Every structure is written in structure tokens, then in C-alpha cells.
Amino acid sequence: MVEAFVTDTIVYASLFGLMALGLTLTYLTTKVPNFAYGSFVTIGMYTAFALYRIQKISPYASAPIAFALGAVASVSMYLGVLRILSKRGSSLVALMIATLAVDIAFVGIFGIYSDYLTSRYAFIDSKQFYPIPDSFTLFGTAGIVYVAPISLGIVTLAVFLLLTQSKLGVAMRASVENPSLARVVGINVERVYVFAWLLAGGFAAMSGSYYVLWLPGGITGGSNLIVEIFAASVLGGLASIYGSVLGGLIIGASEVLVTKVALDQLGSWVGIYQKGIPLIIMVVTLLVLPKGITSIDWHRMFVKAYPSFASQLRRLYHSMAKLTRGES
Amino acid sequence: MIKVDEVSAGYGKLQILDDVSIEARPEKITVIVGPNGSGKSTLLKTIAGLTNIYRGSITLSGTKISGLPPYKIARMGIAYLPQTESTFTRLTVAENFKMAGYTVEANDLKERLAKALEIFPKLSSYLNSKVSNLSGGERQMVAMTMALLRKPSVIMFDEPTANLAPIIATDVLNTISNLSKDSGLTVLLVEQNATRALKIGHWAYLLASGKTIFRGTTKELLEHRELGRLYLGLTVSESGSGNRPS
Ligand SMILES: Nc1ncnc2c1ncn2[C@@H]1O[C@H](COP(=O)(O)OP(=O)(O)OP(=O)(O)O)[C@@H](O)[C@H]1O
Ligand SMILES: [Mg+2]
Numbered sequence: 064m065v066e067a068f069v070t071d072t073i074v075y076a077s078l079f080g081l082m083a084l085g086l087t088l089t090y091l092t093t094k095v096p097n098f099a100y101g102s103f104v105t106i107g108m109y110t111a112f113a114l115y116r117i118q119k120i121s122p123y124a125s126a127p128i129a130f131a132l133g134a135v136a137s138v139s140m141y142l143g144v145l146r147i148l149s150k151r152g153s154s155l156v157a158l159m160i161a162t163l164a165v166d167i168a169f170v171g172i173f174g175i176y177s178d179y180l181t182s183r184y185a186f187i188d189s190k191q192f193y194p195i196p197d198s199f200t201l202f203g204t205a206g207i208v209y210v211a212p213i214s215l216g217i218v219t220l221a222v223f224l225l226l227t228q229s230k231l232g233v234a235m236r237a238s239v240e241n242p243s244l245a246r247v248v249g250i251n252v253e254r255v256y257v258f259a260w261l262l263a264g265g266f267a268a269m270s271g272s273y274y275v276l277w278l279p280g281g282i283t284g285g286s287n288l289i290v291e292i293f294a295a296s297v298l299g300g301l302a303s304i305y306g307s308v309l310g311g312l313i314i315g316a317s318e319v320l321v322t323k324v325a326l327d328q329l330g331s332w333v334g335i336y337q338k339g340i341p342l343i344i345m346v347v348t349l350l351v352l353p354k355g356i357t358s359i360d361w362h363r364m365f366v367k368a369y370p371s372f373a374s375q376l377r378r379l380y381h382s383m384a385k386l387t388r389g390e391s
Numbered sequence: 392m393i394k395v396d397e398v399s400a401g402y403g404k405l406q407i408l409d410d411v412s413i414e415a416r417p418e419k420i421t422v423i424v425g426p427n428g429s430g431k432s433t434l435l436k437t438i439a440g441l442t443n444i445y446r447g448s449i450t451l452s453g454t455k456i457s458g459l460p461p462y463k464i465a466r467m468g469i470a471y472l473p474q475t476e477s478t479f480t481r482l483t484v485a486e487n488f489k490m491a492g493y494t495v496e497a498n499d500l501k502e503r504l505a506k507a508l509e510i511f512p513k514l515s516s517y518l519n520s521k522v523s524n525l526s527g528g529e530r531q532m533v534a535m536t537m538a539l540l541r542k543p544s545v546i547m548f549d550e551p552t553a554n555l556a557p558i559i560a561t562d563v564l565n566t567i568s569n570l571s572k573d574s575g576l577t578v579l580l581v582e583q584n585a586t587r588a589l590k591i592g593h594w595a596y597l598l599a600s601g602k603t604i605f606r607g608t609t610k611e612l613l614e615h616r617e618l619g620r621l622y623l624g625l626t627v628s629e630s631g632s633g634n635r636p637s
Contacts, residue, residue, distance in 0.1 A: 152403070230489060230493070233482065233486050233489055233490060234490060234493065236479070236481065236482060236486075237479045237482060237486075237490045240479050240480070240481050240482070241476055241479055243441055243461070243473075244473065244476060244477065244478075244479065245479075245490070246440075246441070246460070246461035246462050246465070247439050247440075247441070247461050247462075247464075247465050247471045247473070248465060248490050248491050248493055248537065248541070249462050249465035249466045249493045249494040249541070250462055250490065250493050251460075251462045252462065253460075
């Protein structure tokens, strides 16, 4: 049996990586920080909850349905709210506040839906529910501990292949860099943006349906994660897909690990401050590394910080080479 | 044939072009000259669908294109080489070409690329480099190739020789000249070096403060003393010999 904090870290970090990847996709394309993104995660939570409780369908099996519902919600929000507002010339701040309003509306809809579940199926826990039992274990560990990181790996690889190998993916990068040039070479940039929002909503909902296999869900379950998701995206530099995955892993892992250390050392009272950790990381990132971790030049940092170490390595290598040639 | 008919256009509520009318014909180079800020680039952007048109209309061989989204205008066969940011710097040269041929069949694209690379053979060794690692002139070559790849019926060049060494600039202008003759292209050309452009062009328009203040043949404009002196920096002594520098 693996220690709980290890499995916690794996699941939490992987899911935040997945969520941050989606958020960054939308931020890259439309440049609007989307505060309703957490609700796309909640869509996944409720898809998993409802299908499990009503039909006994495992969240693994319902994840594709969650993906589709999240994608529909995300695209509708983009086309129905953000694009209309920006066509009317709304400022970035106005758009940002609109996403907050959309989030409030989503939470309202989840409330109505949970009331419906309560009255129709007598699920009294539908506003706030415990984790859904995992459908398999491997070596005594719950399935999600494997599925979450593997899903993150597959999704990241798929996005990488999409962006580098496919024409649509290259068009996405082109539209992000220079939308007006993309338009004049004949790319339907609007459609490319819609596709990015589709993927983002899908990834959010997919992580939501995995999330409730590990942690409790509820009508504000996803919205409450928005700080962590933004922190991960900011840490990744807001403009890098791969940076955001890394950011998600770091935020998720440090939240679990720092809390564990603090709990062990200082006592249980620190537990309530857990949510402050990603906030602190975000503030520090913005102050020290405004362009995120991907802007660090690791090679230079290493050579600068440990020049003697590097040169000793080189000397060691040369003397080894001499030895093997039989010189002294 | 491109026809801009009494068009007023600008950015948002800021009007730049005022009642501009222009015609560009196949197999001919139509040159647009004018001082900095006179609206030359804005005119090309307006044809490409990137500005707000308040009044007037633009037609391509009789079909109205004003009001269409830029990607549709592009797909109708109008290629446009912007004055700035004319390449995707974070993509490789090959990826830029792929994007330029976004609506072109893969096999067609290969053929056209081979032809285009004959003009700039240097580029073939850069296919897998990021454009951000290329020099200004090399980027300009990439941008030119991108415009040619699309096999357009109309091609608009906004200062295609900026950043290029004089000898290559001459090459580029010759290429443009041959294109219009051999492929029946309609060419709209905006150039810094008015004299050189007017020499290879057929029709000329002079823009000032968003208005057309001259329309006629390039020869007429070159020989027009007053306009040459006021707007094209041609000195009086040159205008004495037909406005052509020695
Ligand atoms: N994106 C924009 N938004 C607002 N105003 C703009 C924009 N682009 C250009 N302008 C304004 O439009 C006017 C005409 O600019 P334009 O670029 O068309 O001039 P130009 O004739 O191409 O000049 P140049 O020879 O320097 O390239 C200028 O006053 C400029 O400030
Ligand atoms: Mg210009």
C-alpha cells in the first residue's frame, strides 16, 4: 500500500495539469482570462455523478460524455457570449467580468439540476457529494492513481502532435501568433478559436469526472478550483501549453506536499490554509518570473551557478578518456 | 480585375481613406504611391478585408467582395503581402509555406513551392528553421514566396523590397513584372522607391491624406513636375529630364 500523500499528489497534480492545459488553450486564442472555466470542470463532476448514481456507469466510461458536454458548454459560451461582446467592441475587462457572470449562471444551473436529481431520484447528497467509488484497483491502489497521470500524458502528447504535425494544429499556432496574417492566407481563424474552446471545455469536464473519483464534488466544486488552475497557468507562463502542464503538476503537488509537511510539523490548524499555497506561488511567480517557468534558461543558470562543477566534470571526463587510451 | 469604388474606410471609428476609387487590371502592374501615412497600406488592407468600410464597394471581376471576411476574400484568389509582420515568426519556414497554401491541395502545393523556390533558392536550405532566426531580407523572401504559393489572380505587395539588398530588390521587382505579363496576374504594388516602381508599372495612383490626388499612367506621373516634386521627392533638375533619375 502506497502512502496516502503520494497517491494524493499523483492524482491532484495530474488533474491540475489537465485543467491548466485547457485553460491555457483558451487564453492563448482569445486572450480572455476565463473565470467560468471551473464550471466546465463541474459539468464533468455532475456527468460522472448522475450517470454513476442513475445508471451505475463508471466515471471512466462516462468521461467521453463529460468531454462532449464540457465542449458544448465551452463553445456555446464562446460563441454566445464572448464573441458577441467582443464584436461590439467590449474591453478586455468587460469580457473578463462577463466570464465571472457566466460562472455564476453555471452554478445556478448546477443548483437547479441538483434539485432535480433530489426530487426525481431522491439523491439527497446531490448538491455536495462524496467521491464516487473507483471501479478498479491495481496492486492495492485505486485505478484513478494510474488513470489520471496516464490520461495527462496521452492528452499532452496528442496536443503536441496536433500542434506540430497537423495542418489544423499549425493553423492554431499561426492564428495565435498573428490572427490577421492567418486570415489573409485563408485560415478561418474564428473556427480555429472555436476548436480551441471545444478542446478546452472537453479537457476541463474530463478532469472533473476523474476528480470526483478521488475528492468530493458539488455545484461549486469546479469553481472552487479556479485559483489553482489559474496559478498553474500563470506558473507555466500563460502562453505555453507545455508550461501549463508543468505548472499544474507543480501546483497540485506542492499543495498536497506543503500541506502535509505543515500538518506534520505545526499541527492540524494549518489545514485550512491549504488553498493559500497556490495563491502564494502565483504571486511569487508574477513577481519573480512574470513569463513563467518556461522562460527560465536552465542551461545558462546551471553553468552560471556551478561553473566549477561543470569544469570539474569536464576535467574528469578528459582524464577518464586519457586513462582509457592507456596514457597517464 | 479589382475595382475599388468610392470607398471610405478606416480602423474602428477612425476614418483614413476618403472616397478612394481605384482599378487594377490583369497583366498590368498598378502602382500606388504617396507619402508616409497617406493610407497606401490601409488601402491594401481594405481590399483584403481587414478594415472597416463605411461607404463604397469593392469588386473582383464584378463580384462584390467588400463586407466578406478576410479568409473568404483570400480564398477567392487575392493574395496579400503585408508591409509588416508578413510571416509567422514562431513557425518554421516550411510551416509558413504550409499555412500560405492552407487552401491548396498538398500535391499542388509541392509543385508551386518548387517553382517559387527557383526564385529564392537560398530558402530551400532554411525550410526547417524558425523564421525568427532568419534575417530581415530572408523573411521578406519567405513572405514573397508565401504570396506566390497561393497562385492568386490578384496579388498585392506592400513594399516587397523593403529590407532587401538592392540587387535582390531588382530581382524581386523583375519577378513581379514577369508575373504580371506571363501569368496574367493583376498586381497592386506599393513601393518606397516610387521611381523604381513607377518604371516597371503601368498605371499609377497617388494618395495623399487618404485621398486619390492623381490617377493615370506611370509615365504621366513620372513626368508630372509638380506632383513629382511635392510627393515623390523627385528634384526639379530630374524632372527636367522627364523625372527620371540618371
Ligand atoms: N491599425 C491601425 N489602427 C489605427 N490607425 C492606423 C492603423 N494602421 C494605420 N493607421 C493610421 O492610418 C494612417 C495611414 O496609415 P498607412 O499605414 O495606411 O500609411 P502608408 O501610406 O502605408 O504609410 P507608409 O508609407 O509609412 O507605410 C496613419 O495615420 C496611421 O496612423
Ligand atoms: Mg504602408
